[in-house]
Amino acid sequence: MDETLDAIIVGGGMVGAAVAAALGQAGMSVALVEGGAPPAAIPIEAPFDLRVSSLNLASQRLLEEVGAWSHIPEARRCPFRHIEASDTAEKRHIRFNAAELELPDFGHFVENRVIRRALWQRLDALPGVTMLCHARPVAWVPGGHRSLLELDDGRMLAARLVVGADGAASHTRELAGIATRDEEYGQRALIINVRTRLPQQDVSWQRFTPAGPQAMLPLPGHHASLVWYDSAEATLAREALDDEALRLAIERDFPARLGGVEAVLGRASFPIRRRHAERYVRARLALVGDAAHVIHPLAGQGLNLGLQDAEALSRRVIAAFHAGGDPGDRAVLVGYARERRPQTLAMIAAMETFHHVFTGAAPLRHAGGAGLALAERMSGAKRAVMRHALGL
Numbered sequence: 158m159d160e161t162l163d164a165i166i167v168g169g170g171m172v173g174a175a176v177a178a179a180l181g182q183a184g185m186s187v188a189l190v191e192g193g194a195p196p197a198a199i200p201i202e203a204p205f206d207l208r209v210s211s212l213n214l215a216s217q218r219l220l221e222e223v224g225a226w227s228h229i230p231e232a233r234r235c236p237f238r239h240i241e242a243s244d245t246a247e248k249r250h251i252r253f254n255a256a257e258l259e260l261p262d263f264g265h266f267v268e269n270r271v272i273r274r275a276l277w278q279r280l281d282a283l284p285g286v287t288m289l290c291h292a293r294p295v296a297w298v299p300g301g302h303r304s305l306l307e308l309d310d311g312r313m314l315a316a317r318l319v320v321g322a323d324g325a326a327s328h329t330r331e332l333a334g335i336a337t338r339d340e341e342y343g344q345r346a347l348i349i350n351v352r353t354r355l356p357q358q359d360v361s362w363q364r365f366t367p368a369g370p371q372a373m374l375p376l377p378g379h380h381a382s383l384v385w386y387d388s389a390e391a392t393l394a395r396e397a398l399d400d401e402a403l404r405l406a407i408e409r410d411f412p413a414r415l416g417g418v419e420a421v422l423g424r425a426s427f428p429i430r431r432r433h434a435e436r437y438v439r440a441r442l443a444l445v446g447d448a449a450h451v452i453h454p455l456a457g458q459g460l461n462l463g464l465q466d467a468e469a470l471s472r473r474v475i476a477a478f479h480a481g482g483d484p485g486d487r488a489v490l491v492g493y494a495r496e497r498r499p500q501t502l503a504m505i506a507a508m509e510t511f512h513h514v515f516t517g518a519a520p521l522r523h524a525g526g527a528g529l530a531l532a533e534r535m536s537g538a539k540r541a542v543m544r545h546a547l548g549l
């Protein structure tokens with residue numbers, strides 16, 4: 158432990174690996190402490206995994222800047238050029254077109270494991286980054302000039318900055334004594350990978366029903382990831398159906414525009430909750446990604462928010478490092494928290510509005526449907542929403 162590193166990142170998920178890549182390529186000395194195994198290589202013909210994320214243009218740009226995007230094979234990413242939202246009857250709907258902003262697309266759908274693997278491939282090429290797998294912190298001791306982190310294998314690390322990127326149940330957050338505000342929505346999301354009758358699509362749509370939204374995320378070829386929100390009880394019952402019964406339930410309850418499902422290829426469900434850390438920073442410590450905030454996944458913005466944290470934190474830390482300053486300095490971290498907290502709060506507020514308007518009482522739902530129709534006619538508002546969703 159003689160050496161004091163520039164930074165220790167706890168958690169080698171997509172957000173932690175992005176921070177490690179940004180700091181590593183800026184010439185900083187970094188240890189990435191990951192509780193699990195390093196991500197395995199994914200054969201190009203492997204079936205699609207259930208965990209898929211929509212990467213907006215800001216996230217895509219960050220992955221390009223840290224040298225990871227080129228490791229995501231074209232066969233494993235699906236661009237989307239249109240986003241649509243509608244009410245139950247599909248009478249009122251809004252459609253966003255990338256062409257209206259003179260963009261080729263809004264972003265890409267990519268499996269989480271493919272994004273993570275791409276980032277780790279980049280980390281392998283950065284001499285300043287050391288990956289420590291199957292290791293977890295058990296104690297954190299903040300100090301004036303450096304923080305100490307004790308790992309469960311007995312190793313002691315020292316760094317000027319510790320970054321907690323260890324997900325929703327962050328132990329780093331706990332060690333730093335940072336409380337969270339939590340809310341259960343009483344809903345679950347059933348994710349179903351299907352083979353579609355229609356060929357590859359470039360539209361992602363979401364239909365709001367009183368029970369919760371139904372969404373279609375296109376994947377390469379005749380593939381799609383469906384997300385079906387409902388009460389915990391209804392979701393668990395649906396999840397227990399056999400493949401054919403689930404296929405028939407989708408064809409019956411999903412909008413006709415899905416165009417039919419040839420086969421159900423996999424399914425899993427997740428509880429829907431919100432969690433927000435009461436603060437993002439402590440002395441020489443910062444939280445990023447799900448360690449800082451878990452939002453309702455209905456607009457697919459959780460990872461995008463986390464990658465924007467990674468961009469904001471690394472931009473400020475690298476600027477201090479290049480100026481010969483202290484990357485864990487209080488002003489650097491406070492600046493990061495001041496930049497990111499309002500963004501997250503705005504996103505949480507937007508998700509709450511969507512959730513309550515579309516799953517609330519009938520008058521509210523009616524207002525939601527009318528709102529979609531109105532927004533469709535207001536091109537200025539539409540463009541503002543599009544730019545926000547892109548992270549621009």
Ligand SMILES: Cc1cc2nc3c(=O)[nH]c(=O)nc-3n(C[C@H](O)[C@H](O)[C@H](O)COP(=O)(O)OP(=O)(O)OC[C@H]3O[C@@H](n4cnc5c(N)ncnc54)[C@H](O)[C@@H]3O)c2cc1C
Pocket residue numbers: 167168169170171172173190191192193209210211212269292293294322323324325327328329346348427445446447448454456457458459460461462463
């Ligand atoms: C149903 C669902 C659908 C979603 N869809 C989208 C979407 O379309 N678009 C989008 O942007 N977001 C989406 N999200 C959100 C997105 O998946 C998360 O925001 C994102 O995975 C968070 O990444 P992370 O790196 O912060 O955390 P994680 O992915 O949780 O990574 C944490 C890492 O830390 C490691 N770790 C954990 N504990 C320790 C420890 N004690 N010590 C060391 N390492 C540890 C873990 O092994 C893991 O590698 C969705 C979420 C859900 C639930």
